[in-house]
Amino acid sequence: MMPVPSAQQVRDWADSCGPLLPLVFFLVHTLVCVTPFPRTVFTVSAGMLFGPALGLSLAIAATTVSAVLALLLVRALDKDRVRARLTHPTVRAIDTRLARRGWLAVGSLRLIAFAPFAVVNYCAGLSSVRTVPYVIATFLGIIPGTIGTVLLADALTNHTSPAQILVSGACIAIGILGLVLDTRLATPEEDLVPEVAAEPEPVRP
Template identity: 45%
Template structure:
C-alpha cells in the first residue's frame, strides 16, 4: 500500500504552513524594501544562487513564471531580466541535452497524444520557426517544449536561437510586473507581451499550414 505518500505530503505541507505562520507572528511580515536590502547585502551570491536555483528547478516541469516574478521583485527589472533570461535559456539547454543524451526513452512514453505528435512534427520540419513561435505563446508549457524538442530532430543552434528569441518578450513583461511590487508597471510592456503572444499564434498557424512530407517516419533524436 502506498497510502503513506499522500499522507506524508500533506503532513509536509502542513508543517511548512505552520512554520511560516509562526515566523510571521514572531518576526512580522517584512516590507519589499527590507527584502531588497537583505538581497543587496548578500552581494553577488544572491543573484548567482537565484540563477542556479531557477535553472536547476525549471529543468523539471516546475513553472518558471514564479521565478520570473520573483526576479523582478528581488532584483529590479534590469538585473532580474538578465538573471531570468539566462536561467531560462540554461534550463532549456540542460533539458534538451538530457533528452538527447538519454535517447529520450523516459520522455517518449509520455509523448503519445495527438497534439504532442503534431508539435513534434512541426519541430522536425520547421525547427527555428516552430521553436520561436511556440515559445512566444504563453500557454505552451516551457518544460514540455524542451522535452519535445529533445525528442525531435531539430538541431541545437536553431533550438537555442528560437528559445532566446521566443522567451524574451513575455519574460521581460513578467519581470517588470514583479518589479512593480514597489512601483507602477509600464503598460507598454504588458501590451507588448500580448502582442508577442498573438505573433506566436500566427507563427504556429504558418508552421501548421506548411506541408509535412507524406513519407514521414518516426523521428530519432539527433546528437548535439
C-alpha cells in the same frame, strides 16, 4: 505538479542568501526549470527581487541555459523511453508542430507560455532540431513574455513607472501577435500541393 512556493517563502529564501542572491537565483532557476516546474514563478520572482535590469538579465539567461540543459539531457538519455512517458495530447501537438516547423516552432512556442516550458524542451530534444537554432529561437522567443512578466512583477513592488507598465503590456501583446501569426502561416507541407496527373485514356483497339 510540483508545489509552487508562496511570495513569503520566496522572500525568506532570498533573505537567507545574502549578497550571493543573484548567483544562487541563477543556479536554482537554471537547474529547477530543467524539471517540469513552472518557469513563471522564477520570472515573477526575478522582477520582485532584482528589478527590471538585473531581473531581466537573470531570467533570460537562466531560462536559456535551462532549455539547453534539458535538450542535452533528453538527447543523452534513451529517447524511446522518454517518448513513451510523454503521452499527453499537448505533448503530441507540440511534437507535431516541431516536426513540421523545426526551430521556427521553438520560437513561436516560446512567445506565450500556453505550452509548458519543460515540455517544449523535452519534445525538442526528441526532435531533429539542431542545437544552435534551438538556442537562438529560445532566446528570442522568451524575450517579449519575460520582459512583460518581469516588469509587471516589479510594478508590484511600487518601484516602477506607468511607462514600464505600458512596455510590459506591449511586450505581452507582441508575444500574442507572434503566436497568432504563426498559427495562420501554412506549414511547409501545406505549401506543397501535389499535382495530380491526368489518367491516360484507355487505348482503343
